[in-house]
Amino acid sequence: MQQDFKQGVDFSHQLLSxxxxxxxxxxxxxxGNGYDTxxxxxxxxxxxxxxxxxxxxEAIKRAKERLEKASLKEQVKLINDGHQNMSNYINQSVDGILFNLGYLPGGNKKVITQAETTLQAVKxxxxxxxxxxxxxxxxxxxxEGGREERQVLFDYAIELDEKAYNVLHYKFINQKKEPPQVLAIKKRTN
Ligand SMILES: C[S@@+](CC[C@H](N)C(=O)[O-])C[C@H]1O[C@@H](n2cnc3c(N)ncnc32)[C@H](O)[C@@H]1O
Structure with a gap:
């Protein structure tokens, strides 16, 4: 028997896999809690x-513990800074990037990703x-701010040159409680 369609986080993992x-x-x-890491x-x-x-x-600490328990710490560099500063730490090209937006589950719900800095980090x-x-x-x-963040990201992604990028939007359209959506951008090779 086939499974139901994947929810957002699982779909993001499938794309990366x-x-x-x-x-x-x-x-x-x-x-966050380091599940994605x-x-x-x-x-x-x-x-x-x-x-x-x-x-x-707090997030870095929780993730570090999770990685240590799973003996996966060696290949991970954890950085206690905003993603909008990523190019200060990385001076080589990468194969993939994941953003799981919003607040830290089980943590401070007031620290939320912000449209402006998320967009800067995406660029x-x-x-x-x-x-x-x-x-x-x-x-x-x-x-709070979730809809605005989505709009800012969509306004940007929809304008990306189709010859340079594939842009995909994954969402359920018949669910009353709006579940997470996925926006995926692939840099094309040709
Ligand atoms: C939904 S949680 C991430 C879940 C996580 N990937 C996991 O597997 O548990 C969102 C995280 O984004 C973090 N965050 C908020 N603003 C950020 C920024 N500018 N740069 C990096 N992280 C940020 C929050 O602190 C929070 O831990």
Missing amino acids: EQIAKGAKLIDATV KFMAELVGRSGTIWGFDVQE EGLDLLKAGGVLVLVIYLGH
Whole structure:
């Protein structure tokens, strides 16, 4: 029996799994509790590299513990800074970037990703992305500023040159509680 369609986070993981091989270099733009970082560290293996950003020390601490328990710390650099500053830390091209927006579950719900800095980070991320690489955003609408953030990202992504980028929007259109949506941008190779 086939499964239901995947929810946003699982779909973002599926996209990365399809595009990313062992040894790849990835950015986790919103580390949070470190579930995504752990998934990405497993995906790239010991020969890969993950740069993980979060503005909250608490998030970095939780993620570090999770990675240590899973013996995945070696391939991950955790950085307690905003993703909008990623190019201060990374001076090489990367294969993939994941943003899981919003607030830290089980943490301070007032520290939320912001439209302006998220957009800045997406632009920097696309500059760092290799041809063939993919940037994936999981977007939530339920919290304050969520709709505005989605709009700003869509206004930007919809204008990206179709010859240079594939842009994909994944969302359920018949669910009353609006579940997370996925926006994925692939830098084309030809
Ligand atoms: C939905 S959570 C991420 C979930 C996480 N990926 C996981 O697997 O648990 C969003 C995170 O973004 C962080 N954040 C907010 N603004 C940020 C920024 N400018 N740069 C990096 N992280 C930011 C928050 O602190 C929060 O931990």
